Amino acid sequence: MTVLAVTGLAKEAEMVGVAGVVAIAGGGDGDGLAAKLDALHGDIRGVISIGLGGGLSPHLKVGDVVIADRIITGLETWDCHEGWRVRLMSRLPAAHQGQIFGSDIIIHEAATKTGLHDTTGALAVDMESQVAARFAAKRNLPLAAFRVISDDAAHVLPPAALVAMKPDGGIAIGRVLGSLLRRPTQIPALIRTARGSNKAFAELLRCLDLCGVGIAGLDL
DSSP states (O other): OEEEEEESSHHHHHHHOSTTEEEEEOTTOHHHHHHHHHTOOSOEEEEEEEEEEEEOSTTOOTTOEEEEEEEEOSSOEEEOOHHHHHHHHHHOTTOEEEEEEEOSSOOOOHHHHHHHHHHHOOSEEESSHHHHHHHHHHHTOOEEEEEEEEEOTTOOOOHHHHTOBOTTSOBOHHHHHHHHHHOGGGHHHHHHHHHHHHHHHHHHHHHHHHHOGGGGOTTO
């Protein structure tokens, strides 16, 4: 019996794919991720979307944790499992609770982040939660999500960050370097983005230690 963890980056999958957890990285390819999930068989106890995310609320800073009570898109809504959410909050009491928005594209502009927060009330955004939620609903499995903020609502992601992720969740170094050569003025923004990600990764690792085996979802 395992918990299925759905991430974007291969690094996230490596971090969370420990005892009691099977982790699948989406790499920014929603259709590909859905196909990977549909191909899974075995005794899955629950599905959790986990990893880094972008801040939509102006009150969130890099390193803050958002535990979802609901996953939303522009047209769809999925409630997270109440018992699992409560368990996560008991282990991560400083986390913020609220909606996470699942997007099919990278939300990189500050104005777009603000607009999403104003129109939906969502606290954070990622590119995998909606895929995880659809799979959980299809299989009638408990759903949870938590994300660590790596870029706040005011931070504009530089062009290099938008091409950095490969379909397998790895980092496309060649594309990043090519983007930097074309637009070297983005280097300070990319350094800031990398620092935010590193801080969020450190917080994610701390949260995983606190949540324990199965990310608090093995025995729901």
